[in-house]
Amino acid sequence: MVVITHDDESKIETRNLNVYFGTNHAIKDISLKMQNKRITSIIGPSGCGKSTFLRALNRMHDIIPAAKVTGAILLDGENIYEDGTDVVDLRRRVGMVFQKPNPFPKSIFDNVAYGPRIHGIRDRYELERIVEDSLKKAALWEEVSDRLETSAMDLSGGQQQRLCIARTLAVKPEVILFDEPCSALDPISTAKIEDLMRSLRAEYTIVIVTHNMQQAARISDYTAFFLLGELIEFGKTAKIFERPCEKATENYITGRFG
Amino acid sequence: MNEKIKENIYFTIFRFCSFLSLVILLFFLLFVIKLGVGVLDLNFITGMWQTQDITKGGILPAIVGTFYLGLGVAVFSVPVGISCAIYLNEYAKNTGLVRVIRLTIRNLAGVPSIVYGLFGFAVFVQLLQFGTSLLAAALTLAAMTIPWVITASEEALKTVPDGFREGALALGATKWQVIRTNVLPAALPGMITGSIIGLARAMGETAPIIIVGATFYMRGLPDSLFDKFMALPYHVFILATQHNDPLAEEYAAGTALVLVILIFLMTLIAMIVRYNFRKKRKW
Ligand SMILES: Nc1ncnc2c1ncn2[C@@H]1O[C@H](COP(=O)(O)OP(=O)(O)OP(=O)(O)O)[C@@H](O)[C@H]1O
Ligand SMILES: [Mg+2]
Numbered sequence: 001m002v003v004i005t006h007d008d009e010s011k012i013e014t015r016n017l018n019v020y021f022g023t024n025h026a027i028k029d030i031s032l033k034m035q036n037k038r039i040t041s042i043i044g045p046s047g048c049g050k051s052t053f054l055r056a057l058n059r060m061h062d063i064i065p066a067a068k069v070t071g072a073i074l075l076d077g078e079n080i081y082e083d084g085t086d087v088v089d090l091r092r093r094v095g096m097v098f099q100k101p102n103p104f105p106k107s108i109f110d111n112v113a114y115g116p117r118i119h120g121i122r123d124r125y126e127l128e129r130i131v132e133d134s135l136k137k138a139a140l141w142e143e144v145s146d147r148l149e150t151s152a153m154d155l156s157g158g159q160q161q162r163l164c165i166a167r168t169l170a171v172k173p174e175v176i177l178f179d180e181p182c183s184a185l186d187p188i189s190t191a192k193i194e195d196l197m198r199s200l201r202a203e204y205t206i207v208i209v210t211h212n213m214q215q216a217a218r219i220s221d222y223t224a225f226f227l228l229g230e231l232i233e234f235g236k237t238a239k240i241f242e243r244p245c246e247k248a249t250e251n252y253i254t255g256r257f258g
Numbered sequence: 259m260n261e262k263i264k265e266n267i268y269f270t271i272f273r274f275c276s277f278l279s280l281v282i283l284l285f286f287l288l289f290v291i292k293l294g295v296g297v298l299d300l301n302f303i304t305g306m307w308q309t310q311d312i313t314k315g316g317i318l319p320a321i322v323g324t325f326y327l328g329l330g331v332a333v334f335s336v337p338v339g340i341s342c343a344i345y346l347n348e349y350a351k352n353t354g355l356v357r358v359i360r361l362t363i364r365n366l367a368g369v370p371s372i373v374y375g376l377f378g379f380a381v382f383v384q385l386l387q388f389g390t391s392l393l394a395a396a397l398t399l400a401a402m403t404i405p406w407v408i409t410a411s412e413e414a415l416k417t418v419p420d421g422f423r424e425g426a427l428a429l430g431a432t433k434w435q436v437i438r439t440n441v442l443p444a445a446l447p448g449m450i451t452g453s454i455i456g457l458a459r460a461m462g463e464t465a466p467i468i469i470v471g472a473t474f475y476m477r478g479l480p481d482s483l484f485d486k487f488m489a490l491p492y493h494v495f496i497l498a499t500q501h502n503d504p505l506a507e508e509y510a511a512g513t514a515l516v517l518v519i520l521i522f523l524m525t526l527i528a529m530i531v532r533y534n535f536r537k538k539r540k541w
Contacts, residue, residue: 058428065351092430102421104440105539115429118439164425171429 010074011036011205012057012094012175017071019052019061026052028229029071034175034222039197039206041216041237044226045252050209051099053226054177057207058094059087075175092119095173099180101160103152103167108135108144111152111163115171130170138166139196158189165196176200178208182215194219213253217241225249290518294511302512307488309475312503317513322479323392323472323487324520328461330396331403335460336453338400339407343449346408347415348437367405374402375466383470390471393483398470399460406459410452414445447535454528458521464491474500490517 010033019027026049034040042050052061059080061067072079080090092115104111112131121127131148135141140162144155152163161181168176178197182190197206197219210216216223216237223240225233225248233240233249244250305316342363350356378398388394418441426436472492480487490513497510 060424060428063424063427088430088432090430091428096428098421098424098428100421102419102425104422104425105444114426114439115431118426118429118431118435167425167429 009036010034011076012207013074014053014056015072015074017053017056017073018069019049019056020068020070021064022066026229027056030226030231032224032231032234034205034207036205037201037203038221039201039208039219040222040224041220042207042209042224042226043211043213043216043252044232046211048226049229050226051179052229054096054179054207054209057175057177058091058096059085060091060096062087092171093173094175094177095168095171096177097161097164097168097179097181099183101157101164101184103155103160103163105151105153107149108152108155108163109148112166112170114167119171131166134166134170135163137169137196137200138162139192140166156189158185158192161185161189162193162196165193169200173204175205175207178206178210180209180211183211190215213241213255225252227252287518290511290515293508294513294515297505297509297512298515303516306478307475312497312501312509313505317488317490317493317516319476319479320488320490320493320513321516321520323489324461324491324517326392326480326487327396327399327467327489328457330392331399331460332453332457334397334400335403335407335456339404339453340411340449342404343408343411343415344437344442347412348433348441363405363408367409369402370465371402371463372465372469374398375469377401378466378470389484390486391484392471392480392487394470395467395472395487395489398466399463402463402466403456403460406456407449407453410456411445411449414448414452415441417448418444444539447531451528451532454524454531458524461524462491462517462521464495467492468495490514490520 013031013033015031017027017030017032018025030053042053044050055061056069057073061069069081071081073081075090075094079085104114106114109131112134113127116127116130121130132141132145135144140159143159144163152160155163161184165181182193185193194215197208200206208216208220220237222235223237224231225240225244225246227248233244233246240249241253244253250256302316303321304318305314307317307319308315346356346360350359375398378394378401382388382394382397383390388397422440422444423436426440427433431439467489471486472489473486474488474493474496476486476488494510494514494517497506497513501510503509
């Protein structure tokens with residue numbers, strides 16, 4: 001198991017976070033600290049608010065008219081829901097990989113270069129360097145290096161997901177949010193993405209939503225268990241999986257959840 | 259068993275209706291061709307109109323007039339319509355005001371064209387002093403076409419998967435960057451197709467342009483936006499109803515045939531755009 005060497009230093013932290021969709025209270029008063037350069041996994045049954053929680057972290061709810069968020073989320077100690085927050089810059093710092101791979105209908109190169117380009121990098125040589133670097137980090141370079149100009153839509157699902165990860169890495173975020181990144185993938189692609197996350201852990205703070213208990217146990221340092229919009233239990237992954245304090249957590253982990 | 263019979267009855271009705279519409283269309287086309295094809299020759303297409311002897315002249319000024327009109331309508335209606343659709347679909351929250359705007363657009367699309375003609379006459383011809391002119395007519399038809407372009411463009415925007423938007427926003431793109439680089443390229447072919455069809459419809463209109471500037475006879479081609487102009491549908495109208503030359507009806511059909519071919523070509527272009535796009539797109 002991973003040994004935590006540095007002291008608890010939170011990179012992103014929610015304080016009394018509530019999210020409502022109209023009258024549906026989807027996230028109920030969740031306060032959670034996600035440690036710097038560690039992997040935090042969020043588990044819980046379908047509909048318990050995992051995606052909703054994740055999307056609050058980079059303010060993706062801003063584009064949903066019905067959504068209302070209260071409470072605070074601190075990124076390096078600063079509340080990202082404060083008036084005057086630069087949401088565009090926030091989303092560059094807090095990247096997101098979606099459950100369903102969503103490559104743009106462009107070439108592989110243009111997909112990865114998309115972020116750097118919108119942030120003003122024009123130099124072809126620089127872009128080539130970033131694209132190669134990101135694709136290598138996402139363990140996709142060897143499969144696509146000879147066809148960077150072909151459409152990203154022609155890649156397999158697993159390759160598309162790694163492309164989306166490369167695309168996120170290319171803007172050099174500090175935090176990466178993964179929403180069930182492997183749910184559409186086969187075991188081999190899943191293993192590749194897990195390896196990838198382990199290697200990313202040195203540089204990035206990672207939050208991952210997963211339905212796969214083994215996956216959470218294998219890769220994460222901390223685990224949070226959600227139920228019906230509430231945070232039931234949070235702690236070191238080993239502790240949560242071996243000696244959970246709450247009955248509900250134990251039931252869920254052991255699959256005895258009704 | 260019972261359900262089987264019902265199914266057969268319904269499908270027979272549906273099939274009959276679709277054949278019926280095809281038959282009507284074919285009958286109409288044959289009628290126009292039979293009546294008008296005799297007058298079609300190079301001189302008819304490229305010659306200037308002669309009122310004294312209608313067999314001598316051609317309908318070039320009407321073709322050019324209709325073409326200019328179409329161009330003007332495109333210039334005025336497509337940018338406005340597409341911009342409006344982008345605003346409604348990408349920016350606007352679902353507030354009361356926006357709902358009113360949407361309702362208005364839907365209703366405007368159903369206003370009879372003659373009403374647009376009156377509107378154009380009051381606003382463009384008189385109030386803005388453009389006179390009965392190509393400009394006033396293009397603006398009038400553009401006003402009529404804008405709701406159409408908006409609706410078609412909104413439909414096209416709705417087909418763009420949300421993943422294209424969310425994915426780009428999550429990389430720190432601004433809304434406008436997302437629209438420019440991800441949404442518009444995906445929606446543009448659909449917008450163009452819809453706009454061309456709307457344009458074709460406008461070019462076939464007769465009633466509004468009678469009021470705002472079409473004329474039956476011009477010495478030359480219009481050479482300014484403030485000139486009067488000839489147009490194919492109006493030309494057909496006059497020949498068919500107001501002309502006492504015994505050959506007028508035949509020439510009306512010939513002109514109508516040219517108009518139908520023109521509209522058909524535009525629809526064909528729209529179909530080709532759509533087909534190529536469908537073939538290329540992969541989502
Ligand atoms: N855009 C939305 N509009 C309205 N309600 C929403 C929206 N997104 C989520 N919800 C509601 O919020 C609650 C939590 O949904 P959420 O998607 O966060 O669950 P989840 O834990 O991610 O589930 P899953 O494991 O199935 O992905 C649900 O009741 C859902 O109906
Ligand atoms: Mg989810």
